[in-house]
Each structure stands twice: as structure tokens, then as C-alpha cells.
Amino acid sequence: MKPIADLRSYLEFLESKDMLRRVSVEASPILEIPEILRRIMYRGSGYAVLFEKVKGHEGFRIAGNIFCSLDVVRQALGVERLEVIGERLFEPLKGPPPLGIGGKLRSLGEVLSLGKYMPKAVGRAGFTANVLEGREASFNLIPAFKVWPKDGGRYLTYALVHVRDPVRGVMNMGVYRVMIAGDKEGVVHWQIHKRGMQAQQDSVEKGERRIPAALVIGSDPGTLLTGAMPVPYPIDKHLFAGVVRGEGLPVYRLPNGIHVPANAEIVLEGYIDLEDLREEGPYGDHFGYYDKPSRLFPTFRLERVWHREEPIYYGSVTGKPPLEDVVIGKFAERIFLPAIQTLLPEVVDIDLPPHGVFQGMAFVSIRKRYPGHGKKALLALMGLGQLSLTKIIVVVDHDINVHDVNQVIWAVSSHVDPQRDVLVVPHSHTDELDPATPTPMYGSKLGIDATRKLPEEYGGKQWPEEVAPDPETVRLVEGRWGEYGLD
Numbered sequence: 001m002k003p004i005a006d007l008r009s010y011l012e013f014l015e016s017k018d019m020l021r022r023v024s025v026e027a028s029p030i031l032e033i034p035e036i037l038r039r040i041m042y043r044g045s046g047y048a049v050l051f052e053k054v055k056g057h058e059g060f061r062i063a064g065n066i067f068c069s070l071d072v073v074r075q076a077l078g079v080e081r082l083e084v085i086g087e088r089l090f091e092p093l094k095g096p097p098p099l100g101i102g103g104k105l106r107s108l109g110e111v112l113s114l115g116k117y118m119p120k121a122v123g124r125a126g127f128t129a130n131v132l133e134g135r136e137a138s139f140n141l142i143p144a145f146k147v148w149p150k151d152g153g154r155y156l157t158y159a160l161v162h163v164r165d166p167v168r169g170v171m172n173m174g175v176y177r178v179m180i181a182g183d184k185e186g187v188v189h190w191q192i193h194k195r196g197m198q199a200q201q202d203s204v205e206k207g208e209r210r211i212p213a214a215l216v217i218g219s220d221p222g223t224l225l226t227g228a229m230p231v232p233y234p235i236d237k238h239l240f241a242g243v244v245r246g247e248g249l250p251v252y253r254l255p256n257g258i259h260v261p262a263n264a265e266i267v268l269e270g271y272i273d274l275e276d277l278r279e280e281g282p283y284g285d286h287f288g289y290y291d292k293p294s295r296l297f298p299t300f301r302l303e304r305v306w307h308r309e310e311p312i313y314y315g316s317v318t319g320k321p322p323l324e325d326v327v328i329g330k331f332a333e334r335i336f337l338p339a340i341q342t343l344l345p346e347v348v349d350i351d352l353p354p355h356g357v358f359q360g361m362a363f364v365s366i367r368k369r370y371p372g373h374g375k376k377a378l379l380a381l382m383g384l385g386q387l388s389l390t391k392i393i394v395v396v397d398h399d400i401n402v403h404d405v406n407q408v409i410w411a412v413s414s415h416v417d418p419q420r421d422v423l424v425v426p427h428s429h430t431d432e433l434d435p436a437t438p439t440p441m442y443g444s445k446l447g448i449d450a451t452r453k454l455p456e457e458y459g460g461k462q463w464p465e466e467v468a469p470d471p472e473t474v475r476l477v478e479g480r481w482g483e484y485g486l487d
């Protein structure tokens with residue numbers, strides 16, 4: 001299946017699945033549209049919305065809640081299971097190495113197939129239809145949301161922030177909120193643990209004062225999702241977008257040298273001014289609290305606005321879960337499972353519960369093999385990529401379904417002796433948004449080993465035997481069920 005070409009084709013796809021509604025009356029991006037989008041998601045079965053008439057922004061349309069359902073995202077990406085996306089990278093490396101010449105050629109083919117995910121430079125892009133420079137290039141054109149009443153301003157809430165890595169030259173493309181601070185200035189809220197911030201620190205170390213950048217709005221679903229994915233540094237994020245899409249991403253080179261998705265709706269070209277650091281926020285974030293960072297963030301200076309005809313702006317809204325970001329978090333959970341399993345083969349499955357807000361809580365099942373294995377897994381997970389930002393991790397045995405919170409609660413309740421099985425790591429890093437810690441980015445972690453204990457962990461005794469019904473009685477009851485007149 002060819003990947004969905006762009007945002008507008010994705011909206012058509014959603015409409016064909018009856019997952020898109022159009023609003024033809026005028027609506028405002030300031031508070032009104034975010035309120036509508038939240039209402040829809042809080043009802044339980046959300047859908048996407050295309051606002052065809054945007055107050056104050058003639059000619060622009062707005063799409064929202066485009067990641068309203070994980071199953072629709074899966075269908076749009078043309079895979080039976082989302083894990084297949086992660087397997088594209090890791091499966092060719094698993095299995096015994098081929099010894100014969102035929103097998104070697106076959107496996108070479110598999111490794112070379114990775115080439116089809118590479119970005120492809122193209123000389124044409126729809127957004128070159130309109131280029132605004134000089135006085136005409138202004139953030140005021142963009143129908144950015146004000147998401148919550150006390151937000152510090154209007155925000156680009158789903159811009160793919162592009163900067164090239166100053167050390168290896170790979171492309172960074174992260175979803176970081178951008179607060180509009182003036183006609184030509186935005187404040188980029190890349191958090192300390194993210195690749196954008198790493199690029200900032202490395203650039204400053206190299207003596208750079210500014211780095212070329214682009215803010216990209218609206219693209220195909222695979223590329224948009226990639227922006228919010230914790231792709232390990234230094235894997236190029238355009239390359240990873242190709243892995244998600246199932247085919248390389250066409251990219252267009254802007255005059256400032258930054259390559260951007262050629263299928264973008266809107267591109268804001270400019271640079272990050274590393275010397276102009278500013279206050280950012282408050283912003284009503286994923287936890288449902290106003291986040292007011294105490295540190296300063298760099299300024300994006302706008303030089304050129306590019307957009308397609310009748311451009312479609314896409315913005316996400318945040319607030320208490322479950323909103324669209326929960327689906328994005330679940331997408332990450334599924335596609336990175338194969339990567340986690342490659343590094344930690346004991347991991348069977350993982351669940352990031354929606355109300356745990358990605359970094360709040362994770363349930364992980366493992367195939368336990370030795371005493372202390374539960375804690376070993378906890379320690380490894382607490383140090384692994386962005387999963388390491390998780391505040392509370394519960395590890396259970398492989399037979400516990402981590403997607404059933406009641407099974408996890410049963411395991412915690414019946415397998416945990418707190419003084420033996422609870423691990424508190426004090427004075428550690430934590431998610432920069434975590435409202436619970438007085439010092440931003442610095443807090444503690446809780447690990448709960450809810451696996452059944454081996455004799456070495458259980459005072460030398462055997463773990464109690466679990467109840468199981470007598471098979472003959474089960475057969476008898478099944479056979480006679482109708483006779484009892486119960487249902």
C-alpha cells in the first residue's frame with residue numbers, strides 16, 4: 001500500500017471511515033475550537049473535525065483530533081499490527097545469521113530493504129505555491145490556538161520543529177509547543193531531555209549563535225506522528241518517518257538548507273536565535289495543569305512563510321486525559337515495543353495507561369528467569385530513552401495482561417511486600433512537565449516489582465500454589481450449564 005500522500009488525503013481517508021465531521025460555520029482558534037475538540041474527545045468515541053471557516057484567518061482551514069482513534073491510525077498506515085512498524089527496523093537483525101550463499105543473499109536483501117525508508121530529495125513541493133517574505137511573513141497569518149484561558153499566548157501546538165543536529169548532521173524533527181511572542185518571533189519549548197535541546201546545547205558548545213530551523217505544519221499521518229516519537233538519537237527523524245510510512249519521505253530543501261517534508265501544508269522558515277532566551281508559558285499541558293517553566297527557551301525568528309493553496313492548519317489540544325495525545329502515546333507504546341524487546345529481551349508487553357499521561361505510569365510484563373530479575377528490569381526501564389522519564393513503573397509476570405488494569409492491581413496486591421518489592425530512586429531526573437516536583441526536571445522514581453517471587457526472594461520457600469479448577473468438573477459444568485437455568 002502506498003503511504004497516504006499528505007494531510008488532505010488523510011482527512012479524505014478519515015471521512016471515508018466516517019471519522020471526520022466538517023464545520024462550515026465560522027469558529028475561532030482562540031479557545032473556541034480547542035473547547036470543541038476537547039468536548040468531542042471527552043465523549044469517549046472521538047472523531048476528527050475540519051473547520052472550513054476560521055475566524056480572523058480567511059483562506060485557512062483547521063483540522064483537529066486527527067489522531068482520534070488508534071485503530072484508524074493503524075488502518076491509515078496500512079499495517080495489521082502497529083508493532084510491525086518497529087519490527088521493520090529490528091526484525092532483519094534477529095534470527096540466526098545465514099551460512100549458505102542463498103541465505104546470505106536473502107538476508108542482504110532484507111537489510112538493503114531498509115534503503116526504501118530513506119528520505120528522497122525532490123525539487124517540487126505544494127507549499128512553494130505561496131511564499132511570503134519581508135513584512136508579509138508574519139506569525140499573525142497562522143490560525144494558532146489559544147488552548148486555555150490563562151495560556152501565555154497563542155501556540156503552535158503541533159509544529160514539527162526542524163533543526164539539523166550539529167554533531168552528526170542528522171535531522172531532528174520534534175513536536176514541541178511554540179509560543180507566538182511577536183510578529184516574527186516564537187519561543188520553542190523543547191524540554192531538557194529532548195533532541196532539540198541537545199542540538200541547542202551542542203551548537204552553543206560549538207560557538208554557534210543561531211541555527212537554521214523550520215516549523216512544519218500539516219503532513220501525512222506517519223510523518224506527523226514521527227515528530228512526537230522518542231526516536232533514539234542519532235537516528236535521523238526523516239528516515240524514521242520513512243519507516244513509519246513504509247516508504248521514504250519526499251523532502252524539499254529550503255533556502256536556509258533545512259530539508260522539510262515536501263507534502264507540508266505550511267512551512268515557517270527561519271532560525272533559532274541561541275542568544276535570545278525568553279520566558280515561556282504558562283500553558284495548559286497534558287497533565288491538566290498550567291505549566292510555567294522557570295528556565296528560559298530560545299527564540300525562533302521567522303524569515304519566510306510558505307503555504308499550499310487553501311492551507312490546512314493542524315493543531316492538537318492538551319488538557320486532562322483522555323485527549324488526542326493519549327492515542328499518540330499509545331502509538332509510541334506499540335511501535336517501540338520491538339525496540340524495547342531488542343534491548344531487554346525479557347520484556348513481553350508494555351502498557352502506558354491513558355490517565356498516566358505517558359510519563360506518569362507504565363505497566364510492563366516480563367518473562368522472569370532469575371532472582372532479582374524484576375528489579376533488574378525496573379532499573380533498566382528507568383534508564384531507557386524517554387521511557388526513563390516514567391515516574392512509576394510496575395513490573396509483572398508474563399501471564400499478566402498489562403492492558404487490563406485489574407490484572408495489574410491483582411498482581412500488585414497479591415505479589416508485593418512493600419519493604420521487599422518497592423524501589424524508590426530518590427534525586428533522579430523526571431519529566432520537565434511533572435507538576436509534583438518543586439524542582440523542575442528533578443524528582444524521584446517508584447518501581448514496583450509485582451512478579452511472583454522465587455525461593456531466593458521468598459525466604460527459601462516455594463511461592464504459594466495458585467488455585468485452578470478441577471478439569472473434569474469444568475467439563476461437567478460446561479456440559480450441564482443449560483440445565484441450571486442460569487442464563
Ligand SMILES: Cc1cc2nc3c(=O)[nH]c(=O)nc-3n(C[C@H](O)[C@H](O)[C@H](O)COP(=O)(O)O)c2cc1C
Pocket residue numbers: 157158172173174175176177178189190191192193194195196227228229230231237316317325328386
Ligand atoms: C501534542 C504534543 C505536544 C508536545 N509538546 C512538547 C513540548 O512542548 N516540549 C517537548 O519537549 N516535548 C513535547 N512533546 C513530546 C515530544 O514531541 C516527544 O517527546 C518527542 O519524542 C520529541 O522529539 P525528540 O525525541 O526528537 O526530541 C509533545 C508531544 C505532543 C503529542
